[in-house]
Structures are given as C-alpha cells and as structure tokens.
Amino acid sequence: MSENNSKPRKHKLIEYANGPSLEEINSTVEVPKGKGFWRTLFAYSGPGALVAVGYMDPGNWSTSITGGQNFQYLLMSVILMSSLIAMLLQYMAAKLGIVSQMDLAQAIRARTSKSLGIVLWILTELAIMATDIAEVIGAAIALYLLFHIPLVVAVFITVFDVLLLLLLTKIGFRKIEAIVVCLILVILVVFVYQVALSDPNWGGVIKGLIPTADTFSGKRSVGGETPLTGALGIIGATVMPHNLYLHSAVSQTRKIDHSKEDDVAQAVRFSAWDSNIQLTAAFFVNSLLLIMGVAVFKTGAVKDPSFFGLFQALSDTSTLSNGVLISVARSGILSTLFAVALLASGQNSTITGTLTGQVIMEGFVHMRMPLWLRRLVTRLISVIPVLICVSMTSGQSAIAEHTALNNLMNNSQVFLAFALPFSMLPLLMMTNSQVEMGARFKNSLWVNILGWFSVIALTFLNMKGLPDQIEAFFGDSATKTQLAFADKIAYVLIIAVLALLIWTVYDLYRGNKRVAAKLKAAEQL
DSSP states (O other): OHHHHHSOOOOOSSEEOOSSTTTTTTTOBOOOSSOOHHHHHHHHOSHHHHHHGGGSSHHHHHHHHHHHHHHTTTTHHHHHHHHHHHHHHHHHHHHHHHHHSOOHHHHHHHHSOHHHHHHHHHHHHHHHHHHHHHHHHHHHHHHHHHHOOOHHHHHHHHHTHHHHHHHHHHHOHHHHHHHHHHHHHHHHHHHHHHHHHHOOOHHHHHHHTSOOTTTTOSSOOBTTBOHHHHHHHHHHHHSOHHHHHHHHHHGGGBOOOTTOHHHHHHHHHHHHHHHHHHHHHHHHHHHHHHHIIIIIBOTTOOSOOSHHHHHHHTTOTTTBSSHHHHHHHTTTHHHHHHHHHHHHHHHHHHHHHHHHHHHHHHHHHOEEOOHHHHHHHHHHHHHHHHHHHHHHTTTSOHHHHHHHHHHHHHHHTHHHHHHTHHHHHHHHHHHTOHHHHHHHHSOOHHHHHHHHHHHHHHHHHHHHHHHHHHHHTTOTTOOHHHHHHHHHHHHHHHHHHHHHHHHHHHHHHHHHHHHHHHHHHHHHO
C-alpha cells in the first residue's frame, strides 16, 4: 500500500478538477497589512486590468468609430452608461469570488443541476469562441497591415500565440498583470495622441455624455444604421459575459485571511478600486475611438468601417479633418500606430480568454486541461470560420473580402447576447443572498436596485437587437422572405433564452433554499 502511494502521480491532458478556482495562482499574491492606501492599492491592482481588456478588445473598435461617424457625439452617453454598468457588475463578480471563495461558474454549479451546468458551460464556451473570432480577425489584420503577411498565413500565425501563453505561465501571475497593463497603456497612448492631433469639439463631447430621446431612436437612419442599432452595437461589444467569470476567479489571487471579516472587507474594497480605475481607462479608450470617428475623419469619409478601411483612412489625407492630421498622416505614423494598438489589443485578449476558458470548464463540468492545450483547441476552432471567410472571398475584390471579415466579426457577437443574461442574473442572485455572502457582504439596497435595473435593461436591449443581428447574416441585399425567416429564428431564440433563464432562476432559488436549510439544521445541532 505504501509503495503504491509513493509512486508519482501521472498527469493526464484532461483531469478531474473540483478545487479552488485557478488553483495554480489562487492565493499566491501577498498583500501588505497595516500599510498606506497607495501601497495597498498597488498590491491589489492587476485583476482589474485583465477584466478591462474585454471592454476594449477588437470587437469594440468598429462599433465606436462607426457610431461617431454616423451620429457625432450622440452615443457618448451609451459608452458612459455601459461603463458604469460594467463597474457595478464587475464589483459584484469580484465580491462573489473573494467572499464565497468560489468563482461564478463554481457558484452556479453548486446551486444547480448537472444537466443545467453542462448547458450553461456550452453556451459560455460559444460566447468565448465568438469573442476569439474577433481576436483572430483583429490580430491577423494587424499582422497583414504591419508586415504585409498574407491573410491566410496571418490567421495561422495567430494559432501560435499559444507559445506566448506558455511563456507567460512560467513568469508568474503578477508579471502577467504587469504586461497586460503595459499593453493597455500602449492602446491608450496611441488614441490619446491621434485624438489630441484632431482637436475635437470638447463641448460637444461633454454634451454627448448626457442621454437624450434621440440616443435610442430607431427612426433617424445614417448609413443604414439608426442610433438604436448603434447603441446596441456598443452595448453588445462592451459588456461581455466571460468577464464576470474571469473577475470572480482572478480576484482570489490575493492571499487573505478569510477567518477575519475585516481582511475580507479590505480585499473587496481594494478590488473595487482596482476594477473601477481600470474600467475608467477602458471608458476613455472607447470614448477616444468614438471621438476618432467624429474628429479625426471628415463626416461620412470612412466608407469602409473594417480595420482595413480605418487603416487606409488614417493614411489617406482626403479623409482627415485638419491640416495637422494631414501632415502627420503623410509619414504613415497614424495608420501604423493604429495597427500596433490593434495587435496589442488582440494579444491582451488572448491571455484573458484562455484563463476564462479554464475557469468555466473547471467550474461547470469539473474538467481541467493545460492552458496551452485549452488555448490551442479554442483557437483552432475559432480560425475555421475565419479561414472559410477568407477563402470564399479570395477571388473577389479587396473591398468584398474586407466587408466579409467585418460582417463575420460583427455576426459572431450574436452569441454574447445569448450568454450575457446567464452570467448577470445568477451573479445578482448570488451576491444578494445572505446564505452565500453573509449579512455584511450581501448587496446593499442601492446596489440591488441598480443591479436589477442593469440586468433587465441589458437583457431587454440584447433581445431587442437580436432580430437585426440575425438579419445581418443574410447580408445587405436580403430579400423580404429571408428577413421574415431571420425574424422567426430570432423570436424562437428569444423564447429559448427566456425558458432557459426561468430554468436557471428556479434551480438557483431551489439550491439556495436547500443550502439555507442545511445551515439552519447544522446550527440547531
């Protein structure tokens, strides 16, 4: 018996996992005690940056710039509202992880049935892959623009970012956080520079931060887009479900004494500071993107909103709005910086997407695989539709190829509308449960009110925009029959989403009651 126990354990590619969230890095980062505010904040800073990446990934770029081109500063208020809602949701996600010591996937699985857990896992995996498609497209186009690598080759090169991930896993989680922050700063500096040169109308920017009746209007159409569809595009690209799973896991990387409520409270407080600071940076990036659409380019000058079109527009003096921009554009620096920021954005999303994939696989179905394998499988699946798109348009004009890739990226975001309610609603229910959070850490009244408003509003807007998203699959020249068919598909999907939501809420409610009864019985013994 002792001989058997002394044998080294053989590691398999896929293993059973039911331990702490992201076990390899859980509680590995030391935090100071009794130190000043800034030193303590520095120790807790990092997880917020990993989360903020999802709010400024390639999927956000064209929606914000196109919104600015079509409606000037009108949709600034949508970016602001999305960012505030994101801050609230991410605060709750971090709090859930720190207080319950479970990530969101583990918490849902602990309160629901195995079958529902599998359904929600598949749904979230599809959302991650949809996000990954945007990252593949963004990184491949950046490589093409910077180094003139053929698109097909560039798409295959994106698969090898798994080697980057292997390297990062060897250097420690704190250094990964630092690299992500540096890449965010690269993106921020690029757009600050370009917007500063454009000398925007700051009065119009500030006025745009206040929502009006026109902000969500479905009547005034510019370039085939209404303010409503523009707003839905920005919201859909901003608030993503996988960020809630990720934050509830990486918030547990700090080493704290859970037997002391004050230590837990400090972790929740400084995690909120970290998250809000990083999401404020994401707000500025998205705002700068929209301002670019207004101030950098002449109104209506960007006919091709794809990354190719934006790159070309930044080097085409006829599309730019003032003499300073035109003189700088001649050197090629504006377009080059844009491509560099695009590449940085894609690499950031590589890191966070892989970590999230591991979180949901372990949490929902108790399976674990090495990060490199996890990344390789997800990326290989994600490149398939991109390669199909590139090959189908290879014999057509460059504009046709660019448009097809842009449509693929936008259409892939449909899965985000499906998955978002299934992360937001359980998160709100869990953090408002005294059984889960205790009396001190359950949501306050105002957090609960704002949380329910955010969940209902975002779910409604995503479902409202679903028919348009399904119609987009049929292209710009869809027939009435195709549009009617698309609407039928959308309504069936909406019914399916609502039915699955009811199942999820019922299971969570029943599971919470069951745990509460067990705790009460234990107290009576």
